[in-house]
Amino acid sequence: xxxxxxxxxxxxxxxxxxxxxxxxxxxxxxxxxxxxxxxxxxxxxxxxxxxxxxxxxxxxxxxxxxxxxxxxxxxxxxxxxxxxxxxxxxxxxxxxxxxxxxxxxxxxxxxxxxxxxxxxxxxxxxxxxxxxxxxxxxxxxxxxxxxxxxxxxxxxxxxxxxxxxxxxxxxxxxxxxxxxxxxxxxxxxxxxxxxxxxxxxxxxxxxxxxxxxxxxxxxxxxxx
Amino acid sequence: xxxxxxxxxxxxxxxxxxxxxxxxxxxxxxxxxxxxxxxxxxxxxxxxxxxxxxxxxxxxxxxxxxxxxxxxxxxxxxxxxxxxxxxxxxxxxxxxxxxxxxxxxxxxxxxxxxxxxxxxxxxxxxxxxxxxxxxxxxxxxxxxxxxxxxxxxxxxxxxxxxxxxxxxxxxxxxxxxxxxxxxxxxxxxxxxxxxxxxxxxxxxxxxxxxxxxxxxxxxxxxxx
Numbered sequence: 001x002x003x004x005x006x007x008x009x010x011x012x013x014x015x016x017x018x019x020x021x022x023x024x025x026x027x028x029x030x031x032x033x034x035x036x037x038x039x040x041x042x043x044x045x046x047x048x049x050x051x052x053x054x055x056x057x058x059x060x061x062x063x064x065x066x067x068x069x070x071x072x073x074x075x076x077x078x079x080x081x082x083x084x085x086x087x088x089x090x091x092x093x094x095x096x097x098x099x100x101x102x103x104x105x106x107x108x109x110x111x112x113x114x115x116x117x118x119x120x121x122x123x124x125x126x127x128x129x130x131x132x133x134x135x136x137x138x139x140x141x142x143x144x145x146x147x148x149x150x151x152x153x154x155x156x157x158x159x160x161x162x163x164x165x166x167x168x169x170x171x172x173x174x175x176x177x178x179x180x181x182x183x184x185x186x187x188x189x190x191x192x193x194x195x196x197x198x199x200x201x202x203x204x205x206x207x208x209x210x211x212x213x214x215x216x217x218x219x220x221x222x223x224x
Numbered sequence: 225x226x227x228x229x230x231x232x233x234x235x236x237x238x239x240x241x242x243x244x245x246x247x248x249x250x251x252x253x254x255x256x257x258x259x260x261x262x263x264x265x266x267x268x269x270x271x272x273x274x275x276x277x278x279x280x281x282x283x284x285x286x287x288x289x290x291x292x293x294x295x296x297x298x299x300x301x302x303x304x305x306x307x308x309x310x311x312x313x314x315x316x317x318x319x320x321x322x323x324x325x326x327x328x329x330x331x332x333x334x335x336x337x338x339x340x341x342x343x344x345x346x347x348x349x350x351x352x353x354x355x356x357x358x359x360x361x362x363x364x365x366x367x368x369x370x371x372x373x374x375x376x377x378x379x380x381x382x383x384x385x386x387x388x389x390x391x392x393x394x395x396x397x398x399x400x401x402x403x404x405x406x407x408x409x410x411x412x413x414x415x416x417x418x419x420x421x422x423x424x425x426x427x428x429x430x431x432x433x434x435x436x437x438x439x440x441x442x443x444x445x446x447x448x
Contacts, residue, residue, distance in 0.1 A: 015307060018308075052279065055276065055279040056279075056300070056301075058305075058308060072305075073305045074302065074305030074307060075303070075304055076280070076300035076302075076303050076305075077280075078280070078298065079299070079303030079304060080299055080382060080386055081281070081296075081298030081300075082298075082382075083239060083282075084243075084282060084297050084298035086246065087381075090381060091382070094380045095382055097333075098380065098382055098386075101326060101330075102326065106325075156318045156321055156322065157314060157315060158304060158306075158315070158318045158319055158322055158390070159318070159322065161304045161305055162386075
């Protein structure tokens with residue numbers, strides 16, 4: 001067992017405090033001086049604890065205005081260690097394989113569980129994505145947002161954190177595949193959205209499956 | 225955009241160096257003095273860089289013997305931010321929901337892709353798991369190892385890193401469910417193993433599905 005430093009112990013305490021108070025993204029933490037008092041440790045230990053929670057994306061420090069709860073929900077940067085996988089092509093293929101396993105049932109869950117407000121936001125993202133495509137601009141980021149929001153619509157908290165890690169991974173590592181199939185992609189996104197909006201889980205699942213398979217084929221073609 | 229500190233820039237450089245040299249788990253890194261020279265930065269910056277890579281579980285520092293590549297493959301502690309999810313019961317249910325989506329197709333992939341050596345190791349883990357059960361000991365850790373190794377047998381690098389995060393999460397948060405159904409659990413593990421060993425992906429998938437559903441039912445019964 002590795003020994004915990006004072007900073008790590010204080011970080012654990014501070015995390016407990018954050019949970020007890022029910023702080024959420026954007027909330028401001030007490031000042032360093034207040035934390036010294038509440039945690040009963042020195043200023044350097046408080047700083048070390050804040051540094052640890054910052055590296056875990058639990059808090060974020062804005063110079064001059066204080067410490068806030070991060071909007072990254074404690075999901076680490078590169079949480080699954082992609083940077084340690086040397087074979088980028090294999091990594092991309094493995095990420096696509098996971099998307100094909102995960103995202104179709106997620107889309108079904110989204111069609112089952114999305115609230116009216118969820119559907120409204122998903123529709124807005126789709127419109128922005130489509131207008132990006134109409135202007136023939138790079139739509140990769142809007143596309144990630146679309147898939148991340150579908151994960152959110154599932155109301156599975158872990159999926160909401162996990163899906164962006166996988167889709168962003170594909171975006172980063174399959175960067176070579178140009179987003180040029182505007183019409184086909186547009187159509188398949190719209191099919192997914194409409195199935196979720198109309199509460200048709202089976203159709204949503206199959207539409208997502210078709211969409212991912214189509215992208216996978218494009219990736220394979222480009223790699224040839 | 226947040227500004228990168230000198231330590232973060234040096235950490236990035238050091239990570240690049242680790243990748244270029246093809247270092248793997250357990251390999252020793254150059255000394256602090258050598259890193260000062262190679263990275264062209266001061267000693268404090270090297271220390272900060274090492275601290276960052278340590279917090280990401282890329283390296284581990286063993287007091288007195290030096291810095292080594294961590295065997296955690298750069299998978300962060302609590303990578304998906306479970307500690308920020310307040311509702312523990314919902315978290316457990318969501319984790320189980322993900323297992324039910326992910327692990328059956330993973331078992332199928334394992335039956336398709338496992339090497340003879342993979343199968344041999346899986347058989348050894350199963351025997352240890354069974355002897356734990358025969359002695360009516362807590363077999364939770366061996367069980368995690370069994371599921372993690374099946375993920376490894378899939379040869380999908382991301383799954384290998386992801387599955388333990390999910391299964392360990394269930395183990396931690398569903399801690400209240402006692403592992404007492406020795407016979408049933410024993411039988412369902414054996415069915416999974418034999419299907420993987422005999423290269424029957426469809427049977428492996430269904431056996432895993434049965435196993436997880438059985439556990440899910442036990443969890444729901446205990447929560448009533």
